[in-house]
Amino acid sequence: MHTVFALPLCYLIINWVLLLSYEAHSLGFNPQEMTHHTTGDWALRFLLITLCISPIARWRSARGLMAYRRMAGLWSFVYIVLHILSYLWLEKFFDWHEIWGDIVKRPYITIGMITFLSLLPLAVTSTSGWIKRLGAAKWQSLHRLIYLAALLAPLHFIMMRKGWQIEPRVYAILALVLIAARMPIILRHRFK
Amino acid sequence: MIIKKRQSWVESENSVTDEGLFHNRRNFMKLSGAMLGASLLSPALMAEEKRFLQALSFNAHQTDLREELTDYKAATGYNNYYEFGTAKDDPAANVHSLIPKPWSVQVDGLTAKQGDISLEDLIDFNALEERIYRLRCVETWSMVIPWIGVPLASVIKKLDPTPAAKYVRFETLADKKQMSGISSRVLTWPYVEGLRLDEAMHPLAFIAVGMYGKELPNQNGAPLRLVVPWKYGFKSIKSIVRISLTDTEPMNSWQKSASNEYGFYSNVNSEVDHPRWSQSYERRIGEFSRRKTLMFNGYGDEVASLYDGMDLRKYF
Numbered sequence: 001m002h003t004v005f006a007l008p009l010c011y012l013i014i015n016w017v018l019l020l021s022y023e024a025h026s027l028g029f030n031p032q033e034m035t036h037h038t039t040g041d042w043a044l045r046f047l048l049i050t051l052c053i054s055p056i057a058r059w060r061s062a063r064g065l066m067a068y069r070r071m072a073g074l075w076s077f078v079y080i081v082l083h084i085l086s087y088l089w090l091e092k093f094f095d096w097h098e099i100w101g102d103i104v105k106r107p108y109i110t111i112g113m114i115t116f117l118s119l120l121p122l123a124v125t126s127t128s129g130w131i132k133r134l135g136a137a138k139w140q141s142l143h144r145l146i147y148l149a150a151l152l153a154p155l156h157f158i159m160m161r162k163g164w165q166i167e168p169r170v171y172a173i174l175a176l177v178l179i180a181a182r183m184p185i186i187l188r189h190r191f192k
Numbered sequence: 193m194i195i196k197k198r199q200s201w202v203e204s205e206n207s208v209t210d211e212g213l214f215h216n217r218r219n220f221m222k223l224s225g226a227m228l229g230a231s232l233l234s235p236a237l238m239a240e241e242k243r244f245l246q247a248l249s250f251n252a253h254q255t256d257l258r259e260e261l262t263d264y265k266a267a268t269g270y271n272n273y274y275e276f277g278t279a280k281d282d283p284a285a286n287v288h289s290l291i292p293k294p295w296s297v298q299v300d301g302l303t304a305k306q307g308d309i310s311l312e313d314l315i316d317f318n319a320l321e322e323r324i325y326r327l328r329c330v331e332t333w334s335m336v337i338p339w340i341g342v343p344l345a346s347v348i349k350k351l352d353p354t355p356a357a358k359y360v361r362f363e364t365l366a367d368k369k370q371m372s373g374i375s376s377r378v379l380t381w382p383y384v385e386g387l388r389l390d391e392a393m394h395p396l397a398f399i400a401v402g403m404y405g406k407e408l409p410n411q412n413g414a415p416l417r418l419v420v421p422w423k424y425g426f427k428s429i430k431s432i433v434r435i436s437l438t439d440t441e442p443m444n445s446w447q448k449s450a451s452n453e454y455g456f457y458s459n460v461n462s463e464v465d466h467p468r469w470s471q472s473y474e475r476r477i478g479e480f481s482r483r484k485t486l487m488f489n490g491y492g493d494e495v496a497s498l499y500d501g502m503d504l505r506k507y508f
Contacts, residue, residue: 028270030475032475032480033333033475098472102469107468108468161278162331163450165376
C-alpha cells in the first residue's frame with residue numbers, strides 16, 4: 001500500500017534524474033515550480049484521503065481500513081515536508097532572511113506554515129508508543145488538529161492562485177464536506 | 193564602412209535566426225526533450241497548435257551575445273493566456289481554435305482615423321524589425337525573446353491621435369467559440385490593458401507580429417501583441433482587436449480583479465513587492481538558480497525618466 005502513496009514521489013525523482021541527465025522529462029519548462037506544486041497537490045489530496053478513512057470504515061463496517069489511516073496521514077506529511085523543502089531550496093535557495101520575510105509578510109505562506117506546524121505533532125505522535133504515552137483521550141484530542149489543517153490547506157491554495165480559480169475551491173468544498181461528515185461523531189463525543 | 197550604433201537597450205544575440213541556438217545544449221534543461229516526455233503523459237499536449245508559421249523578413253540587429261535566448265519550445269509551451277485556461281500548458285494545448293487570419297483591429301476614441309483596420313494596413317510588413325527583449329512576468333519568471341514587429345509609436349502615428357488623447361487602451365479578442373477558457377470567471381473579459389501616451393510613444397514600446405524568425409504562434413498572442421519590456425508581462429497584451437485613444441486612465445483587467453496587487457503602471461520594480469510574493473528575484477526559464485530582478489527589467493536608462501517625480505510605490 002505504501003507503493004501507491006510513494007508513486008508521485010517516484011515520479012518526481014525519476015523525472016529529476018532524467019532532467020539532470022539531459023534526457024526527456026515531464027517536469028515542463030519550470031521544473032522547480034512543477035515540483036513545488038506537485039508536492040503540494042499530493043499533500044492536500046492525501047490529507048483529504050486520510051479524513052475519508054474513518055467515515056468509510058464506519059459506513060462499510062470495515063475496521064481493517066483504519067490501518068491505512070496512519071499511513072495516509074504520514075504520507076501526506078512526507079509530501080508537506082517535500083513541499084516546504086522545495087520552497088526553501090528551489091525557490092529561495094536557503095535565503096533565510098527572505099524566507100522569514102515571506103512567512104511574516106505573505107498571509108498564504110503564514111497559513112501554510114501554520115498548517116505544517118499543526119500537523120507536525122501529529123506526525124511525531126503517530127506511533128502506538130505515543131498513544132500509550134499520552135493516553136487515548138489526550139491523543140485523540142491532539143489529533144483533532146487535522147481539522148485545522150484540513151481547513152487551512154485549501155485556504156493556502158486558494159490564496160496562492162491569481163484571480164478567481166475553481167480548482168482550489170473544489171478542495172475547500174471537499175474538506176468542508178469531510179469535516180461536516182464528522183460533526184455528528186464529534187458532537188456525540190462532546191456530550192458524552 | 194558602416195558603423196552601426198547599437199542602442200544600449202539592445203539585448204544581445206549573435207545570430208538570432210540560427211536554428212542551432214534554439215536547441216542550446218548549454219541550458220540546464222534539455223527543453224527540446226521536455227515536450228516529448230510531456231506528450232507521453234499529457235494527451236492534451238498532443239493537440240498542440242499545428243498552424244504553419246510563415247517566416248518573416250525583417251531587419252536583424254547587429255549584436256553580440258550577452259544573454260541567451262529562451263528556448264523556443266519554452267517560449268511557446270509555458271504561457272499565461274487565461275482565455276485558453278489557467279495552467280501554463282493550457283494555451284499551447286487549446287489555441288488551435290484561434291483563427292488569426294483574417295484579422296482587423298477596431299480603432300476608436302480620440303483619433304482622426306476610426307473604424308476597422310486590417311492587420312496589413314495597420315502594420316507595415318516591409319518595415320519589420322527584430323527586438324530581443326527580456327520579458328518579466330509578475331509571477332517572477334522571465335524569458336529572453338526575439339520579437340519581430342514595428343514600434344508602437346509608428347502604429348499610433350497612423351491612427352493620428354487628437355491633442356486631447358492622453359492614454360492608449362487595448363482589448364484582446366474575447367470569443368467564446370475560439371477561446372476555450374472564456375467561460376471561466378478568473379478575469380472579466382475582454383482582457384484590457386493600457387499605457388500612458390508617452391509610454392506608448394516610447395521607442396521601446398513594440399507591436400510584435402512574430403518571434404524567432406516566424407509569425408507569432410497563437411499562444412504568444414497571434415496575430416499581433418504589445419511588448420512593453422520594462423513592465424510586468426501581463427501588460428504586454430495579446431491578440432489585439434481594439435485600440436482606443438482616451439483621456440482617462442484605462443482600467444486594466446488585472447487591476448480590476450485585484451487592485452491591491454496589480455496597478456496600472458506595473459513597472460518592473462525589485463523594491464516594491466507584490467503583496468503575496470517578493471519581486472527581488474526571478475527565475476529565468478531554463479536556469480536552475482534564480483536571478484536578481486533589475487529595476488525596470490534592466491531598461492531603466494531608457495525609461496526611468498518617464499516616471500520622474502512619481503512615487504513608484506504608490507503608482508505600482
